[in-house]
Amino acid sequence: MSLEAAGFWGLALVLLASSLAVVLSKNLFHSVLYLALALVATAGVFLLLQSEFLAAVQILLYAGGVITIVVFAIVVTERLVGERLTQTNRGIISGGLVSLIILIAILFFVTRAKLPRAAPPLAGDLTETIGRDLLTRFLLPFELLAVLFLAALLGALYFARKEE
């Protein structure tokens, strides 16, 4: 087994186990910590795919930003309610059934499709390619993203402000 395959299966195992823990854990706080683990493992998968820049972004924004926000929200809401947040699942059977059917449907198409057996050789540095594309082909979406962030910032502030 090659090093890449070994790394992939190790990461896949961690990723699947921590994802299952996210949706099944009784303690909401543990769920968030498992989500952090899953997101870092995903960054590892990005590294396997030679996208170092995206792996860094994933860890900085997702595992850093999102997890911090969620933990902060849990702490704030626990204080507001004054009791520990526990969470349970409802409709496990029907939910599991729907998920399973969709999984089988996706796998049906994935296994029947003609997929490349090996990755093509890298044409150049992927980070450089992303940077160039972002400022040429995708300049307008890139600028719109800034507007979206401004809107999200104002929206979050508006929702979370204190009542006058």
Place this chain on the structure above:
Amino acid sequence: MGLEPYLILAACLFTIGLFGVLTRRNAIGILLGIELMLNAVNVNLVAFARYGADSTGLVFTLFTISITVAEVAVGLAIVILIFRVRRTVEADHLDLLKG
């Protein structure tokens, strides 16, 4: 390594996230499920970009990650607001709009 293992992994992650969204009672728990689903999509995008030798998927992943962060910030602000008003985070109890 072919492309197939990556797609299968992403499919499994996506359905695990979907299961979380469908079964969680807690609104924050549902948001975490959505995170997992988006994450699975990112794995797919990066894998296709690598194996198809096309950088569009990488740029798209960058956009997805950034937009997800904005989505979580607004979503959690709404959850906190709902907490303040209704004193609950159970999605089943948030039926104010129900006719």
